[in-house]
Amino acid sequence: MNAAVRIERESGVAVIVIDSPPVNATSHAVRQGLLEAVTGVDGDARVRAAVLVGAGRTFVAGADIREFDRPLAEPQMPQVIAAIVGAAKPFVAALHGAALGGGFELALACDARLAAPGTKVGLPEVTLGMIPGAGGTQHLPRLVGVARAIEIVTSGRRIDAAEALALGLVDRVVADDLRSAAVSHALALQGRKRRLRELPLPEEDAAAVEAATQAARERPGPGVREAIEAVMRAATMPYAEALASEREVFQRLRESPEAAELRRRFFAERSARKARNVGDDHAPG
Numbered sequence: 571m572n573a574a575v576r577i578e579r580e581s582g583v584a585v586i587v588i589d590s591p592p593v594n595a596t597s598h599a600v601r602q603g604l605l606e607a608v609t610g611v612d613g614d615a616r617v618r619a620a621v622l623v624g625a626g627r628t629f630v631a632g633a634d635i636r637e638f639d640r641p642l643a644e645p646q647m648p649q650v651i652a653a654i655v656g657a658a659k660p661f662v663a664a665l666h667g668a669a670l671g672g673g674f675e676l677a678l679a680c681d682a683r684l685a686a687p688g689t690k691v692g693l694p695e696v697t698l699g700m701i702p703g704a705g706g707t708q709h710l711p712r713l714v715g716v717a718r719a720i721e722i723v724t725s726g727r728r729i730d731a732a733e734a735l736a737l738g739l740v741d742r743v744v745a746d747d748l749r750s751a752a753v754s755h756a757l758a759l760q761g762r763k764r765r766l767r768e769l770p771l772p773e774e775d776a777a778a779v780e781a782a783t784q785a786a787r788e789r790p791g792p793g794v795r796e797a798i799e800a801v802m803r804a805a806t807m808p809y810a811e812a813l814a815s816e817r818e819v820f821q822r823l824r825e826s827p828e829a830a831e832l833r834r835r836f837f838a839e840r841s842a843r844k845a846r847n848v849g850d851d852h853a854p855g
Contacts, residue, residue: 575603577611582618583753584611593631594624596650596672598643600634604676605645605653612657619660619756622680623749628667629689630676635698635833638824647672647704648817654679655705655767660759664752665689665740670728675702678709681764682755683740685731686748691739694726695820696793698836699829703820707800708812712769713738716805717782723797724786767809792828 574590574597586607588594611620624630637643654661654676663669663677666686674691677683685691693706701707702723711719714737722729734740744751786798796819803812823829 572603574599575607580753583756584617584620586622587625589625595634597634601645604650608653621662621752621756623664629665629669630673631668632671651679651704662752662756664748675704675706684742684744684752685740689731690728691734692728693723696791697726699792699832700823701793701797701800707816708804709766711804712766715772715774717778719801720782720786724789724794
């Protein structure tokens, strides 16, 4: 196991701890560690279920966008997501702080999600000129419907724990010991999987989808139109094909001059905040 990810055991549950300060971003080391942990846990007869937790002040606050200016090293996030979704054993995400971008996609790959009060979830990739690239546009609509998914993805907004619970993005908000609650929840699943890819899309009025689409088209940003189309593919294409299309669009937009400029601005603004002694609490994407 690498230094960024470790496994701790509790009552037959493997607790996979992501420990990569300051915000547990999905760097290459984290991706590699997660893939090794997930495959190892799934093949371990002593383990009944697994829990994903973040060490420190947050779950996973996004991607390490410093990697976006060069080809991404393997494994990439879709491989990690596929390993969790395809695992025979149930995985529970225990969320605190922020679960944004790839961090939220990681949580959506799990069979259940618990959150501490104050947790923020979301898919803010459009703010960096991209779209979610590891299943976000396909898993989210299966929980909240196409119209609401379009609004969430194209706005890039952060959703607090209370709203996330109301929308069904998390299964419980836990006020006390989040890790212990997640372990108990994992055991209570009794080996049952709840893969979002297998859920039907919620029924919704076509007019609501059209209204959400029209409202989203008014939002600025080079990734907005592509994000709308990616979410819509959840209703028009088989899961595997839509997932592959999502990743192709993500990679194309990531390499675009517009996204590169938005990343440059992000780092400039973060440097300015640090100069003013204001903490940087997330890494979008």
